[in-house]
Amino acid sequence: MVNSDTVQVLPLDTDATPRELYERLASRHDTALLESARLMPGLGAWSYVTGPALGMLETQGGRTTLRRCDGVGGGGKSAAILREWHDPFLALEQVLAAMRAPAAAGLPAFTGGLAGWLGYDLVRSIERLPARVPADPGLPEMRLLVADHVFAHEHGTRRWWLCTRELPWGETASRRGVWAHSRARAAGAAAPQQKAGFRAGELVSRTPPACYLQDVARVVEYIHAGDVFQVNLSHRLEAAFAGDPWALYCALAQANPAPFAAYIESEAGTLASFSPERFLRLEGSRVSARPIKGTRARATDPQEDARARDLLAASEKDRAENLMIVDLMRNDLGRVARPGSVRVDELWKIEAHPSVWQMVSTLGAELRDGVDAAGLLRACWPPGSMTGAPKVRAMQIIEELEPVRRGPYAGSIGWFDAAGGMDLSVVIRTVLLAGDRLILQLGGGVVADSRPEEELAESLDKGRFLMRALGSTGSVVRRT
Numbered sequence: 001m002v003n004s005d006t007v008q009v010l011p012l013d014t015d016a017t018p019r020e021l022y023e024r025l026a027s028r029h030d031t032a033l034l035e036s037a038r039l040m041p042g043l044g045a046w047s048y049v050t051g052p053a054l055g056m057l058e059t060q061g062g063r064t065t066l067r068r069c070d071g072v073g074g075g076g077k078s079a080a081i082l083r084e085w086h087d088p089f090l091a092l093e094q095v096l097a098a099m100r101a102p103a104a105a106g107l108p109a110f111t112g113g114l115a116g117w118l119g120y121d122l123v124r125s126i127e128r129l130p131a132r133v134p135a136d137p138g139l140p141e142m143r144l145l146v147a148d149h150v151f152a153h154e155h156g157t158r159r160w161w162l163c164t165r166e167l168p169w170g171e172t173a174s175r176r177g178v179w180a181h182s183r184a185r186a187a188g189a190a191a192p193q194q195k196a197g198f199r200a201g202e203l204v205s206r207t208p209p210a211c212y213l214q215d216v217a218r219v220v221e222y223i224h225a226g227d228v229f230q231v232n233l234s235h236r237l238e239a240a241f242a243g244d245p246w247a248l249y250c251a252l253a254q255a256n257p258a259p260f261a262a263y264i265e266s267e268a269g270t271l272a273s274f275s276p277e278r279f280l281r282l283e284g285s286r287v288s289a290r291p292i293k294g295t296r297a298r299a300t301d302p303q304e305d306a307r308a309r310d311l312l313a314a315s316e317k318d319r320a321e322n323l324m325i326v327d328l329m330r331n332d333l334g335r336v337a338r339p340g341s342v343r344v345d346e347l348w349k350i351e352a353h354p355s356v357w358q359m360v361s362t363l364g365a366e367l368r369d370g371v372d373a374a375g376l377l378r379a380c381w382p383p384g385s386m387t388g389a390p391k392v393r394a395m396q397i398i399e400e401l402e403p404v405r406r407g408p409y410a411g412s413i414g415w416f417d418a419a420g421g422m423d424l425s426v427v428i429r430t431v432l433l434a435g436d437r438l439i440l441q442l443g444g445g446v447v448a449d450s451r452p453e454e455e456l457a458e459s460l461d462k463g464r465f466l467m468r469a470l471g472s473t474g475s476v477v478r479r480t
Contacts, residue, residue, distance in 0.1 A: 006101035006418070007111050009152075012160035014187050018047040018153050019250060021160070024185050027052050028246070028265040030069055032115045032145055034415060036155060037257035043278070046108055047153040048415065050115050051182040054170045055082070055146035057095055057114060059122065064091040064142065068169050082169060088125055088142050089381075093374035095146075096416055099167050103284070103419040108152035112165035113418040116144035116264055117271060117427065120382050120410040127392055135405040137434040139269045144416070149179045151186055162186070165418055198243030198251075200438050200470040206403050207235035213452035215401045222397060223448045230324045231388035231397050234443025235459065236404060239470070241438035245270040248431065248438075255469040256354050260425035262413045271408055273430040274466075276353050277360075279383045279412050282373050282422040287333060287365040288345075291325045291385040292426075293445050294318030294359025297461040298352075309357045313350050318359050321445045322348060326361045328384040328391060333365045335379040341366035355465040373422040383426045386410035388445065408432060409441040431466060440466060 016024065022033045030053040036046060055068045064085045085091040092114075099113060119141040123129065149164045164179050166172055207215065212235050219231045241248075249263045249272040258274040278290040296312040299305040312318055326344060333342045346362040367376060387410075388394030398406075409432070414424035432439040442459040460467075 007104065007107070007163060007165050009107055009111060009161050009163045012151065012162050012183065012187055014160055015158070016160070016186070018049060019253070021151055021153070021186050022049050022263070023246075024188065025049065025051065025182060026185065029267060030056075030145060032147075033263040034110075034115060034413070035253070035261040035263070036259050037253050037261040037274075043259040045155055046110070047155065048108075048110050048115070049151040049153075049186075050145055050147040051149040051151065052178055053145040054148045054167055054175065057091060057142065057144040057146060058140045059088040059091070059142035060138075060140040062086060064088045066091070066095060066146075066169075069146075088122055089374055089378040092144075092377070092416075093372065096372060096374060096418075096420075099165075099418045100420065101165070101418045103421075108150075108154070108161060108163060109283070109421055109423065110150055110152065110415045110417050111163035111419070112148050112150050112167070114144040114416040115147050115150075115414070116142075117408050117413045118142045118144075118377075118411045118424075119408045120386065120406040120427075122411070123382050123395065126378065126381060127395065129392075129395055130399050132399050133402065133404050135407065137269060137407070137437075139407050139434070143264075143266060143268075147415075148175060149182060160186075167418070196244035196247040198241065198245070198248045200248075201240035203237040203239045203440065203467060203470070205235055205237050209456060212456055216446050216450060216452040216455045218401065219397060219446040220448065220450055223446075228393045228397060229389045230321060230445050230447050231394045232386050232410075232443055232445050233398065233455070234402060234406070234409070234441050237440045237442065237463070239438045241433055241436055245272065245433045248272055248433070252431065252466060252469050256429070256465040258353075258429065260413070262425070264413065269432055269434040271413065271427070271430055271432055273413055273425070273427060275413070275425040275428050275430065276351070276358060277385065277426040277428060279414075279424045279426045280376065280380060280422065281424075282367070282376060282420070284420075285367045287337070287367060287376060289329055289333070289363045290360055291322070291329055291363075291383075292358045292360050293322035293325050293385055294348075295444065295458050295462060296357045297464065298355055298357060309350055309352075312357050312359055313348070317447060317449055319348055321447050322359050322361055324389045324447070325385045325445070326363065328389045329363055329380070332380040332384060333363065336367055336371045336376055337365035338368050356461055372420060373416055376422070377424075382410060383412065385445075386426060386428075386443075406441065429462065429466065438470075
């Protein structure tokens with residue numbers, strides 16, 4: 001047990017899995033599951049479930065608001081606006097500063113603060129980009145729960161901890177009642193529930209295959225003309241959806257456990273994410289990033305699978321693609337890092353995932369004095385692995401060629417701790433559910449020697465496990 005003026009950490013006696021504990025809270029719209037569903041070296045040691053939120057920090061339509069939520073299991077409904085901003089990164093900076101508390105040794109990395117998603121299009125508050133395509137669906141560009149209590153699960157020991165923090169916007173007596181209610185639900189036996197299900201229709205592309213091939217060829221033309229070195233081009237698949245989004249998440253998590261899985265539900269839309277990629281982690285002043293570029297599909301035959309791995313490891317194209325993003329991220333980090341501290345810790349590592357081999361590099365840096373998580377995020381936004389290089393010109397081409405804004409896709413999911421830490425994944429391998437629609441966006445980096453047919457095939461390989469779990473053949477057909 002840890003007690004201080006700012007945080008209390010108490011053991012929780014339960015053998016629940018992170019998903020089971022999330023179900024016990026029975027409050028979806030104001031809670032979040034950040035699940036390490038697959039443990040990997042250096043990744044996935046902890047999972048977190050946030051209790052019913054104290055408030056909400058949300059950006060939509062150029063306006064960022066901080067609201068307080070209305071009690072136990074408020075369903076995300078919010079009371080009056082406490083404060084508003086035009087700059088979402090300034091809002092993030094000031095909210096984190098208001099809740100800032102000293103770090104303490106021996107605690108879980110996330111003991112309370114903010115948790116949720118940040119969408120790709122937050123970049124429009126940093127860079128002037130053309131606005132040629134619609135936002136569909138019209139989700140918030142940022143939606144972060146103000147989490148004053150967090151259930152932290154250490155996978156190595158299978159132990160649970162309830163972490164509570166007194167944050168500036170809550171009434172202490174009433175919030176302690178919320179914490180006690182959450183603790184009782186989490187520690188108690190789960191109520192019997194009827195098994196929910198879901199149905200998904202055929203996946204159809206907003207960018208038919210022939211059009212996507214033309215778009216890849218157009219990017220290659222831009223590269224040969226000297227406009228850009230790489231563009232991360234994506235296409236969106238959609239299907240009709242009916243049933244329980246949580247049932248979908250559980251099915252997909254079973255099919256493809258990931259180190260950065262997440263389930264975040266709201267009235268506007270629900271994200272079920274199975275990302276293998278860390279965007280940024282901040283521990284004290286230490287920053288780490290793990291960009292992924294380079295993919296090969298896994299094979300069931302061991303010899304074919306090993307051959308796929310070896311082909312990726314030896315691919316000059318994939319190495320060049322990966323190195324471009326490493327250099328881009330070195331440049332982004334250099335804006336806020338101590339001089340000489342940006343380094344490449346590992347280059348071109350081949351990493352096994354359930355459905356694909358990935359080429360991963362690892363970077364590190366030390367933040368300059370006076371730079372916090374919000375400043376780091378502003379300097380690096382959006383994730384370089386999802387744009388291309390140079391970053392601004394790549395994003396202009398993305399706006400020209402993709403038929404709809406990206407929304408949460410290519411942004412981040414994760415947490416900001418009140419003590420200053422941060423851990424964010426890249427929003428890839430992620431299903432968005434909005435109304436009766438299921439949306440899945442897939443893409444990859446296009447470089448000078450890219451072949452359109454291979455780029456399309458690689459993008460579909462990345463979503464193959466999702467398609468199988470949805471009952472799709474994985475084919476993509478033209479929208480009529």
